Amino acid sequence: MTTRPGPRERLLDAARELTYSQGVQVGVDAILKQADVARRSLYQHFGGKDGLVAEVLRSDDxxxxxxxxxxxxxxxxxxxxxxxxxxxxxxxxxxxxxxxxxxxxxxxxxxxxxxxxxxxxxxxxxxxxxxxxxxxxxxxxxxxxxxxxxxxxxxxxxxxxxxxxxxxxxxxxxxxxxxxxxxxx
Amino acid sequence: MTTRPGPRERLLDAARELTYSQGVQVGVDAILKQADVARRSLYQHFGGKDGLVAEVLRSDDxxxxxxxxxxxxxxxxxxxxxxxxxxxxxxxxxxxxxxxxxxxxxxxxxxxxxxxxxxxxxxxxxxxxxxxxxxxxxxxxxxxxxxxxxxxxxxxxxxxxxxxxxxxxxxxxxxxxxxxxxxxx
DNA sequence: GGCGGCGTATACCGATCGTTCTATCTACCT
DNA sequence: AGGTAGATAGAACGATCGGTATACGCCGCC
Missing domain, CATH: 1.10.357.10 (Tetracycline Repressor, domain 2)
Known part of the structure; x- marks a missing residue:
């Protein structure tokens, strides 16, 4: 079985999907739930919701x-x-x-x-x-x-x-x- | 002096301006404050924020x-x-x-x-x-x-x-x- | 002259917002 | 083995959200 991606990747994936289907105004809770990631990890990796949103756009292919x-x-x-x-x-x-x-x-x-x-x-x-x-x-x-x-x-x-x-x-x-x-x- | 427009007109004007400059996600409180109108009048005339937003778009010239x-x-x-x-x-x-x-x-x-x-x-x-x-x-x-x-x-x-x-x-x-x-x- | 309709002002509701905090657990490094 | 960094779970924060309820003032209309 393949190893599960780290929290950072899971957050980006979830945020990418949800901010598209629901808009950027989607709640942090929904992203955390879909990513199955602890609340703290978001602020550890991206500093906050704004940083996560920006990174989603930046890392888009x-x-x-x-x-x-x-x-x-x-x-x-x-x-x-x-x-x-x-x-x-x-x-x-x-x-x-x-x-x-x-x-x-x-x-x-x-x-x-x-x-x-x-x-x-x-x-x-x-x-x-x-x-x-x-x-x-x-x-x-x-x-x-x-x-x-x-x-x-x-x-x-x-x-x-x-x-x-x-x-x-x-x-x-x-x-x-x-x-x-x-x-x- | 000209008579001041009624609450309905004031609400529409304020909402038109604020939903444009701040986006539709602008708070009801901000609209009420700018329109100088009681909270109740909004729900009386438009049923809620959604109705007001829709009417802003409909009545636009x-x-x-x-x-x-x-x-x-x-x-x-x-x-x-x-x-x-x-x-x-x-x-x-x-x-x-x-x-x-x-x-x-x-x-x-x-x-x-x-x-x-x-x-x-x-x-x-x-x-x-x-x-x-x-x-x-x-x-x-x-x-x-x-x-x-x-x-x-x-x-x-x-x-x-x-x-x-x-x-x-x-x-x-x-x-x-x-x-x-x-x-x- | 009282009565209903409209507007105002303000308190309040539950829900949700983004964020911070504490505490526990796990994995890796030497 | 011990220690450190990172992840998890979850409570709690203050603020704000849209919406409702209560109370009061004003005015026209029968």
Whole structure:
């Protein structure tokens, strides 16, 4: 039998799942119960709920997931970018889809001093770099502005899918992504 | 001197302001204090906090605001649609901008039974009709799908502007809105 | 002129929030 | 073997949550 992960990992897993399905405002008790971890361990490892929430965002493999999707799509930058929107269509069609974890955290945590905000920014920054690199390889004349457009599309899909269930916004966005890719020097 | 609005109006005004700046999770006490209203009046008029929050969303003049912006842009459907994104650029550039009220409510209130969800859907539905009508007047071959694209752009701008302050996503989206408008039969 | 409806003010309810504390137990290190 | 660090269990903290109850004042209406 495999050894059970330590309390730190169990806390992160439980928090990742519960803060997504129930929102970041989920109670500490619920996280502790699902992680089957002593109360003290949370404050030992993360200093408090805020630290745990921030670490959940920081340690998320969301960026890797984007990378993986693009790598599976082959070498052509155009196909790689469009594959992202195909994946978004699949994700937003799942019944368990509850929106973008980062956008939700940003909108819910109104305290500007919350450590989660820095992680949200870091993630979006990383995603922007990822897309800009792809556009550069594609020969886009303004990769930075193009990446801005792709990010607006991605955030738009993730936000819109929550409010209009049947709309398939990723398909709409995919067509616009093609317009982004059509820009040539 | 003008007569002071009744408790119902004062509650709505206070709730509208505080649920935006502090999020829907703002306490009832804070709303009561700002509205300068007795506790009982809230439950008398709205049945509870959930009812008040839902009524804030329902009574919002956000859709009228979109209409007004387009009307001020003249008669050409193309100019009217693009004016929306100019307005979005202005809105998201304000320091008081805290994101889209509806998206935030949808993401924060994870209880699917909350009455606010119906109001969010109604608003997005109305906005979709508004944009589809404009595209139809413009001669767009698939006004419905085009409106989906515009809504993704709008939601994307409002969501992205919160997480990347200096990005001016409305400008990026405006260029893509031109691509939507370029579709011809 | 009394009476009901509305608004105010405040006390209070149980529940839950995030956090701290005490105490006990276990595993590993030398 | 002894000791230390980390984990567990659980009580308890003060604060705040949404909601209810009680008591009082004001005003119009029959």
């Amino acid at each position: 969301n960026l890797d997931r984007y990378r993986r999707v693009m790598d599976e799509a082959g070498d052509d930058p155009r196909e790689r970018v469009l594959a992202v929107f195909d994946e978004l269509d699949a994700i937003t069609s799942q019944s368990s889809f509850r929106g973008c974890r980062y956008t939700a955290a940003e909108l819910t945590l109104t305290d500007p001093g919350h450590p989660a905000h820095a992680e949200v920014r870091a993630f979006k920054e990383g995603l922007h770099r990822l897309m800009a690199a792809e556009l550069t390889r594609h020969g886009h004349p303004a990769a930075d502005a193009g990446a801005d457009q792709l990010l607006v599309l991605i955030d738009g899909v993730l936000a819109h899918a929550v409010t209009r269930p049947g709309a398939r916004p990723a398909l709409a966005a995919r067509a616009l992504a093609e317009a982004v890719l059509a820009a040539r020097a | 956000n859709l009228d605001r979109y209409r007004r912006v387009m009307d001020e842009a003249g008669d050409d459907p193309r100019e009217r649609v693009l004016a929306v994104f100019d307005e979005l650029d202005a809105i998201t550039s304000q320091s008081s901008f805290r994101g889209c009220r509806y998206t935030a409510a949808e993401l924060t209130l994870t209880d699917p039974g909350h009455p606010a969800h119906a109001e969010v859907r109604a608003f997005k539905e109305g906005l979709h009709r508004l944009m589809a009508a404009e595209l139809t007047r413009h001669g767009h071959p698939a006004a419905d799908a085009g409106a989906d694209q515009l809504l993704v752009l709008i939601d994307g701008v409002l969501a992205h502007a919160v997480t990347r302050p200096g990005a001016r996503p409305a400008l990026a989206a405006r260029a893509l809105a031109e691509a939507v408008l370029a579709a011809r039969a």
